Amino acid sequence: MDPPSKSWSIHTRSEIIAKYQILERVGAGAYADVYRGRRLSDDLIVALKEIHDYQSAFREIDALQILQGSPNVVVLHEYFWREDEDAVLVLEYLRTDLATVIDDAKKKKNGLPVGEIKRWMMQILCGVDSCHRNMIVHRDLKPGNLLIGDDGILKLADFGQARILGEPGFDTSEENPQTYEHDGSSLQAGSGNQEQGTVLREEYFRVLDELKTKRSAEDIDKDTNIPDGNTSCLATCTTSDIDDDPLKSSFSYEAREDEGEEAGCLTSCVGTRWFRAPELLYGSTNYGLEIDLWSLGCIFAELLTLDPLFPGTADIDQLSRIINVLGNLDEKAWPGCSKLPDYGIISFSKVENPPGLEACLPNRSPDEVALVKKLVCYDPAKRATATELLHDKYFNEEPLPVPVSELHVPLNRKGEDENSPWHDYNYMGSDSDLEDFGPVNITKTGTGFSIQFP
Numbered sequence: 452m453d454p455p456s457k458s459w460s461i462h463t464r465s466e467i468i469a470k471y472q473i474l475e476r477v478g479a480g481a482y483a484d485v486y487r488g489r490r491l492s493d494d495l496i497v498a499l500k501e502i503h504d505y506q507s508a509f510r511e512i513d514a515l516q517i518l519q520g521s522p523n524v525v526v527l528h529e530y531f532w533r534e535d536e537d538a539v540l541v542l543e544y545l546r547t548d549l550a551t552v553i554d555d556a557k558k559k560k561n562g563l564p565v566g567e568i569k570r571w572m573m574q575i576l577c578g579v580d581s582c583h584r585n586m587i588v589h590r591d592l593k594p595g596n597l598l599i600g601d602d603g604i605l606k607l608a609d610f611g612q613a614r615i616l617g618e619p620g621f622d623t624s625e626e627n628p629q630t631y632e633h634d635g636s637s638l639q640a641g642s643g644n645q646e647q648g649t650v651l652r653e654e655y656f657r658v659l660d661e662l663k664t665k666r667s668a669e670d671i672d673k674d675t676n677i678p679d680g681n682t683s684c685l686a687t688c689t690t691s692d693i694d695d696d697p698l699k700s701s702f703s704y705e706a707r708e709d710e711g712e713e714a715g716c717l718t719s720c721v722g723t724r725w726f727r728a729p730e731l732l733y734g735s736t737n738y739g740l741e742i743d744l745w746s747l748g749c750i751f752a753e754l755l756t757l758d759p760l761f762p763g764t765a766d767i768d769q770l771s772r773i774i775n776v777l778g779n780l781d782e783k784a785w786p787g788c789s790k791l792p793d794y795g796i797i798s799f800s801k802v803e804n805p806p807g808l809e810a811c812l813p814n815r816s817p818d819e820v821a822l823v824k825k826l827v828c829y830d831p832a833k834r835a836t837a838t839e840l841l842h843d844k845y846f847n848e849e850p851l852p853v854p855v856s857e858l859h860v861p862l863n864r865k866g867e868d869e870n871s872p873w874h875d876y877n878y879m880g881s882d883s884d885l886e887d888f889g890p891v892n893i894t895k896t897g898t899g900f901s902i903q904f905p
Contacts, residue, residue, distance in 0.1 A: 461486060499539055501539050512532075518581055518582065549594035549599065552571070566850045569845070575747065616740070725762055774802055776806060776810065777808070
């Protein structure tokens, strides 16, 4: 007897339509469809996210359950999941996102007021802080995944690539609750106590090292016998990332077969290229929460300039843009970088007198440039944590962050999936890694080959 066919249509699910009226599809991607719906019991408008990939569904549900009650993380009301059916998550409906805020400000050609920028930044930091205090790395932070409600509250969403580095509920400083002022009221933003000091950086890295050691010995994705390093690429990258890449047998967004067989390795095939940390671009499978911090720096820079910081057209172009601004990635800039999987394979010509981030942030204040520099730096250990940044002097100086109620929340365009905040935004562009670089030097080495880019 043949197994029952898998239904990919939310409209056929009796347990769902008994509780929700499905109004319209508002977003679609390779691995999920999102519908706007109405809860019949109280007319609450919700988002119903039908996820076609097991790993993504499991990770999103797991992360959102742990983060329930975090004010700057999207609310998971309930979910439906049974054998031979896709998971359907019932989420709070938020009609716009930070990408729309940036686009709207750019069209007006007058930028975002500094007070509004600071409030958006603080809300993002509070959401990331909640994740990181629970040892959850989001792995796909970008403006399109930062949803915004009519009231101006910003919330992190799309946890399909998230990974829990510790046990569920683990908190690095659980005994010391800490709050931040949010529009004149007290907002819970993780744990810790400012008077007693936040979690020491040394303690954080000690805990992370212990978790990495444990993961290397025993970590296989929960409820499955397939290691993360061999499964996530197809679940998180566009098809063109894999099929069209001339370097796919060696470059970062294709997990190596031998790595996939090692229990516990993460995959470098995560995130959206413009916001992807350099360690991921060089193929690291042993990273931590710091990849989110790099993404934060790119988001903050885009808030300040209304343009993406490093809009790479392919992964090699992405690396080239970063190196041309920050300078060459070497042991001086980041001790240990030479151990990255693809470091010996891909190299660039030496950059003389790199302009630095100042050149990317013209007409911005020294404090604003300094804030981005605390996040956009090669060495992950030197990136400021969300907790540290929430106490940065930048947010306590004039002009102060505006109240949330005074934030300008633009209307999203209706009737166009590609402009919905629930749409799977694609910042990645083409994957023709080699065509924009002209001639390259390919040299055989003892372990394979090396590619030198101009």
